[in-house]
Amino acid sequence: MNPAQLSSTVVDALTALVDAGSLALPDGVPAEVTVERPRQRSHGDYATNVALQLARKAGTNPRALAEQLAERLRAAKGISAVDVAGPGFLNVTVAADAQGQVAADVVAAGAAYGSTEAFAGEQINLEFVSANPTGPIHIGGVRWAAVGDALGRIFTMTGAQVTREYYFNDHGGQIDRFTGSLLASAQGRPVPEDGYGGLYIDDIAAAVVARRPDVLDLPDDEAQEVFREVGVDLMFTEIKQSLHDFGVDFDVYFHEDELHRSGAVDKAVARLTELGNTYEQDGALWLRTEQFGDDKDRVIVKSDGNGSYLSGDLAYYLDKRSRGFDRCFIMLGADHHGYVGRMMAMCAAFGDQPGVNLEILIGQMVNLVRDGQPLRMSKRAGTVVTIDDLVGAIGVDAARYALARYSSDSNIDLDLDVWATQSNDNPVFTVQYAHARVSSLLRNAADLGVEAASHPELLTHEKEGVLLRALAEFPRVVTSAAELRAPHRVARYLEELAGTYHRFYDSCRVLPMGDEEAGELHAARLLLVDATRVVLANGLGLLGVSAPERM
Template identity: 80%
Template sequence: MTPEQLSTTIVDGLSTLVAEGAITLADGVPAEVTVERPRQKGHGDYATNVALQLAKKAGMNPRAFGELLAGQLLEADGIGAVDIAGPGFLNITVEAGAQGQVAAEIVAAGASYGSSDAFAGEKINLEFVSANPTGPLHIGGVRWAAVGDALGRVFTMTGADVTREYYFNDHGAQIDRFARSLLASAKGESAPEDGYGGQYIHDIAAAVVAERPDAATLPDEDAQEVFRALGVEMMFDEIKKSLHEFGVDFDVYFHEDELHKSGAVDRAVARLRELGTIYEKDGAVWLATEQYGDDQDRVVIKSDGKGAYLSGDLAYYLDKRERGFDRCFIMLGADHHGYVGRMMAMCAAFGDQPHVNLEILIGQLVNLLKDGEPLRMSKRAGTVVTIEDLVDAIGVDAARYALARYHTDSPIDIDLDLWARQTNDNPVFTVQYAHARIASLLRNAADLGVEAASHPDLLTHEKEGELLRVLAELPRVVKAAAELREPHRVARYLEELAPTYHRFYDSCRVLPRGDEETSDLHRARLMLVEATRVVLANGLGLLGVSAPERM
């Protein structure tokens, strides 16, 4: 019995009590109730505080409410005992057969185990990374690559229609500086004072000259345009290649330049003018964002007729909504924290609901440590640590796992020495090793001709019960990860599951020894092992990390 199944049983019990007139709930019976594993052993398999939550609404003492509900639950299939603790907590013990059935259900569900319809019907645009194509992808952007892709997988697992989008910043002053830097390199000159340095600039400049040998000899304005067009394309191709090798691909690459060429900015201004949130002052066009919580109104079109930075944001957001997205997510670095207020005001100015139609997630800094010291310089980029530096040091799996296992609000230090080790103090090794160990056991079972079978009543050992309860948690963990935008919950769950499996394996013999005859208990435990493999693989898959068969 999973927590979700138990929640349904409790809701059914409440509905029966209401129908019989034993209790009255003014707001009606809740659609679901919270069911958790108790923190202390001996407090049953699951606990709920539903009596504390609903007793006041029913005009009853919580313990009296709990006693009525306990009576209903004891009549339900699969419930062994219900104890009322403290002011009205219900500690519920599930019958072994009902608990053991979870293993067969997981194996039958396979890759879909952990899924739900929590976000069914939601069309989500997930914009992440979106690094400027002026240099290799740095470690901050890599964090969003790991977290953003994992969040997309979690949303998909909960029923959402997800589009991963990369906003390609190919318009503005930073692109001009990049082009001038390439041109200077091609001419053998020092980089401009406000330009970009690093070996990659020389590499790309040489590649542009190889494709257009006359580029550096053109008049500066024409030459700069050639280096801009070809250089940006080459740099972005490298970024896309790096991300692909990191296991991250996007459904849409949206070019900022198109917003300004297509008239999208004018359309956004016209829409806002219709809504009465645009006005003109001092020859400029302003958006009245202060009335929506921003600290001041913002210029959209400057007095010289050129679009301010916000103009692109307006056009891009409107474009997403016109493409039918219900929820638009933007993932930004910590240096963009002050950006949130104006974006939410912009959302409200369009008549949308901030933090619903538009959500902005902020990610904190990432530091790489080598030999206990911060790693600050890239061999190639010259100024920042890049995705290649991280992958070269610890590999894709460890890099993705390390970046996704922390709350995005937390700055993280990644110890490269630790994450490269194949020991139990390396979290990704611990989880992957558990999967590989199970795969080995399953191969041995196949060699012995032992097949898994469902005998749920036989899984009565304490360690079997512990493992079953952890396995049953995956759907709840995935749903919470989606609702809270916290894919790190999946990683932490896997780090609980792996040692729980090892404790089970050390206490419960799975395969027969020597001439020992294969029993139904062996087959039932093999089903439990296979269920664990499914859950480990599904959890690792949500993080974009492989589930190895051998290590």
């Protein structure tokens, strides 16, 4: 019995009390109740405070309601004991066969184990990375690559339809500075003061010249257009390749320039004007963002008739909504924190609900440390540490796991010396090693001819129970990670599960020794081992990390 099944059992008990006239709930019986693992094993397998939550609505004493529920639950299938504690907590002990059934359920579900319907039917647009095509992806963008892709996998596992989107900023001054830098490099001149530096500029400039040998014979304005067309494409191709090598691919690459060429900006402005949320002042068109919570109103069309930076955001958001997305997520770096208020006001100005139709996630700084010293420079990029620098130092798996392991709203210091080691000090090694160890045991069982089988009533050892309860928690961990936008919860769960498995293995012999015949207990424990393999693999998969069978 897992937490979701126990929750349903409690709901059934509440429903039975209402139907019998023993309990009155004006708001009806809740669809689900919270069931948690108690901190002290002596308090049972699971605990719920549902009696405390409902007593006032029911016009009764919490402990009295808990006693009523306990009586019903004691008669329920799969429950061996129910105790009422304190003011009305219910501590539930699951019957051994019901708890042991978890192993068979996990193996039967396989790759689907952990799936829930928490976001079923939701159409989610997940925009992340979206680095300017003016240089390699720096470490901040790499963090969003790891977290964003993991979050997309988690949303998918909770029933959502997810579209991963990259906003390609190919419009504006930063592109002019980039192409000017390429032209200067190709001509052997110093990079402009406001331009981009680094060996990658020389590499791309040379590649453009190789593709268009005539470019240096053109006037500067025509040559710069060639560098714009070819150079930006080369840079973005490199960015996409680096992300692909990192295990991150996007469903949509949306070009900012398309918004301005297609009339989408004018359409968004017209829509806001129809809603009465714009006004003219000083020759410019303003959006009434202050009335929707921003610190001031914002210009959306400047006095020269050109759209402001915000105008592109208006058009892009409206485009996403018109494509049918219920929820639009944008992942931004810490330097964009002041941007949130105006974006939420923009959402409200369209008549949408901030925090529901639009949600902005902010990622904090990442610092890389080696030999106790911070890394600040890339040999190729010149000014920042890039995705290729990180992968070259510790590999894709360690990089993805390390960046997804921490809450995105906290600064992190990654010690490359630790993350490159094969030791228990390295969290990703710990989890991957547990999967490899489990896989090795299953191979040994196959060589001995021992087959896994379900005998749930035999899994009564304390360490078996702890492992079964940990496996049963996985679907709830996945749902929680989706609801809180927190992939790090999956990583921390996996580390705990790995430790739980090792303690089980140290206490419970799985395979027969010597001439001992394999029995039903061996088969039951082998099924539990296989269930552990499934959950470790599924959890690592959610983080985009491999689950090796040998290490």
